[in-house]
Amino acid sequence: MTVETIPVSRDLQSERRAAAEAWRQELTARGILCVNLISSPGAGKTSLLQATARHWSAGIPGSNPGPRMAVLVGDIATDRDAQRLAPLVPVRQLTTGGACHLELPLVKTGFQQLTSRELENAQFLFVENVGNLVCPASHDLGEHLRVVVLSVTEGDDKPGKYPKAFRTSDACVINKIDLLPYVPFSMEAVTADAHLVKGDLPVFPVSAFQGDGVAEWCQFLQQQRALRCCRP
């Protein structure tokens, strides 16, 4: 029996890494900070984006409007999240048709569907991933920031149980803090557990529903854009 090596695949991982890096650089050059939001279903990614959009559009009467943002929202089925966001910001729904996470080609297709008017002076592109605390952690979408959203109703033991989502993220939003009086959840315990996974992970307690912590979260995003994107 002769043994032969058949080159049946290219080095897909390297190709994907390079494509994500090129896309990140393109967005950087345009002054757009890309944020990839990952979480369990129902942790409040869409609500956080609604709160972010409202915070920035609120501004001070008579002053300049806040930063401009656009959203690409990923789901297996339906355009429910896009419908929630459409009254507030330019948005496109990315429907995976069954796939458990977003990949870069679909994100780029969605971005290209945004009009130049919708992207005029855009400063932030949010990609709301499919609700899944596992698989999205393995896919680089060319984001500048990956942010994991955990809601207090999910329990304070989740960072250690889903370590990759926390280890590969640049920040963690603890959402639904308005429900803290009704659930067994310790902010200290979850922060300690998250820091066991990633020692320097910034943690933002937020109630997207009631608005607490949204200002601090938005300030963090603006600082990150100033640090990571060249255009002032």
Place this chain on the structure above:
Amino acid sequence: MTVETIPVSRDLQSERRAAAEAWRQELTARGILCVNLISSPGAGKTSLLQATARHWSAGIPGSNPGPRMAVLVGDIATDRDAQRLAPLVPVRQLTTGGACHLELPLVKTGFQQLTSRELENAQFLFVENVGNLVCPASHDLGEHLRVVVLSVTEGDDKPGKYPKAFRTSDACVINKIDLLPYVPFSMEAVTADAHLVKGDLPVFPVSAFQGDGVAEWCQFLQQQRALRCCRP
């Protein structure tokens, strides 16, 4: 250039289906109803199993103890869920080391680690899948019943957004109903949405935390066992 077809894979899907069916029949012959619990992270699968175990062990003073159960609990990392269940029932932790769902070989390995004493007169085997509302829906673990658990804090729009989890399930538990006063969630809306996906899906409102609905859930399980497993 010559073209040649190389048989690099077997029909894995058929093989897996057959293996799951054989395993289901083996459990049926032993009188064990196997229940595969799937949900998002933190929806309350472990809490539901704790409440189930407590309900059955409570029984009536002086009467026979309730049905005997064992649990195999799947996680990417840590044995936290097994530790919570160990004081109540025989349990083994299945750690996937990164994989986003359980597969049958790991479940069978876990089952084989349960001692014959732990399985004495066993009537129910619960498999708590990895917290993920997407990928576990595509894998038959040889269960008799697949049950999707959704908590009210995740929102009443989830069945349509994660249709496969609901379409392939035999029942739906709506957990954390004790939090209904504090969240925007309609039992009518979620039931209607679930029934758009699967018209005859039984829906059980439960508070695993406070005990509401646990008796009805346990009664359903016993009815299902009487229907599906031959041994009385």
